[in-house]
Structures are given as structure tokens and as C-alpha cells.
């Protein structure tokens with residue numbers, strides 16, 4: 001079993017290294033394939049043996065081999081984080097189609113969490129790719145379609161399982177993206193300052209999350225993300241004046257909440273439904 005975790009963790013590190021490239025380049029509209037990675041200060045191309053996840057960072061002592069410019073600890077952090085998320089996905093789902101789906105979901109979200117945090121950007125290249133992937137994967141890995149099935153049963157419509165799952169993904173996207181679009185429009189027409197904070201990137205992010213998670217877990221993501229974001233924003237504003245004008249990256253909180261919902265959301269939802277006396 002340990003062997004599986006080591007292999008999957010190593011894959012996670014390698015993918016994490018690629019996610020670093022995506023996070024640095026996609027918000028600027030640059031290619032993620034070419035040119036090869038180079039030092040941002042001396043422009044020297046990074047040698048392959050200096051580009052090994054985690055290890056190179058430690059061997060180089062966090063400095064460029066050529067110009068000794070410091071390398072940001074963010075790079076090894078994202079590599080390690082990716083490995084941890086992929087291992088957690090394996091822990092929850094084991095090896096199978098669900099693992100592939102939620103490992104890909106986690107990696108897409110890691111990119112968006114950090115592009116929003118560092119650049120306040122949620123690149124359409126990532127979300128459009130994610131929405132397509134979520135729709136395709138819904139045919140192979142069932143999306144929670146219970147609310148939709150419930151509605152359709154009342155109209156005496158019974159669907160084939162993969163079609164029901166696909167429609168569940170579409171419904172999730174409609175609910176997630178629709179809610180954010182509506183909120184954005186309301187703030188925009190109310191002329192509030194908030195319109196800058198709720199960009200179209202958040203709508204795209206929630207469309208993507210909806211296709212992967214379906215309606216119930218998408219709502220859970222919005223609830224958890226908003227709650228965590230609000231608590232942190234209020235706490236920090238109380239603690240320090242500096243945060244009064246800080247533009248909080250909503251997408252970062254939604255992304256973290258979506259990773260949680262994908263891995264443990266069902267358990268939380270069942271627990272809640274159990275205690276609120278609703279059968280599921």
C-alpha cells in the first residue's frame with residue numbers, strides 16, 4: 001500500500017511542477033509549452049537536473065545556479081501540495097475512474113486557486129478545458145443527480161444512468177454558474193464596489209465546479225467557500241487596518257472548498273441531512 005502512495009506522490013510532484021508553469025504563465029497569456037523554463041532574473045534556461053521537483057530546490061539552496069537569485073518557496077510548496085492532494089484522492093477513492101476524475105479536478109483547482117491568489121486571474125483556458133472535461137467525465141463517473149432525478153420522477157421521466165449523470169453535471173454548472181452570474185449582475189446594477197470582486201472568472205470557475213460535482217456539492221462548495229472567506233476577511237480586517245482595502249480572492253476560497261467537497265463533501269452533506277432529519 002505504501003508503495004502506491006510513493007508512486008502516486010511522485011507523479012503528484014511531477015504534475016505539480018507542471019502546474020507551477022501554468023500558474024506563472026497562463027495569467028499572462030503565455031504558452032505553457034515553449035519557451036523552456038528560465039530564471040526570471042538572468043534568463044538562463046533551467047537545466048533538466050535543476051528542474052527536479054522538490055529535490056533541485058533543496059540542492060540549489062533556493063538559489064538560481066547562475067545568478068544566485070532566490071527561488072520562491074512557492075514552487076516546492078505547490079509541488080508538495082499537488083502530491084498531497086493526489087495522495088488524498090487515492091486514499092478516498094482508491095485506484096479507479098473516480099481517482100482519475102478527482103485528481104484532475106484537484107489539479108485544475110490548484111492552478112485556479114493560485115492564479116486568483118497571485119494575479120487575481122481565473123484564466124478561461126483552464127476553466128473552459130475544465131468544463132469540457134467535467135462534462136465528458138460525468139458520463140463515466142456518476143455525478144450526484146438526485147435532485148434532478150427527483151424532479152424528473154415527478155414528471156414520470158426515467159433516464160439511463162450515464163445520461164442522468166451528464167444532466168446532473170449540466171444542472172450543477174447551471175446552478176453554480178447561474179448563482180454567481182446573478183449575484184454579479186445584482187451588484188453591478190446596484191453600482192456597488194463589489195463588482196470588481198465578483199468577476200466573470202468566478203462564474204466560469206463555478207460552471208466548472210458544477211460539471212464535476214453536480215448540484216448538492218456545488219451548493220456546499222459555495223456555502224463553505226463563502227463562509228471561510230467571510231470569516232477570514234472579517235477576522236483579518238479586525239486585526240489589521242491594512243486588510244480594509246485588500247481585494248480578497250473569492251476564487252481561491254471557492255477552489256479550496258471545491259477540493260474539500262470533491263473529497264469529503266458527501267460525508268458532510270449526509271451528516272447534515274441526517275441531523276436535519278431529511279432522508280437521502
Ligand SMILES: [Zn+2]
Nearest residue numbers: 039042064067
Ligand atoms: Zn538566474
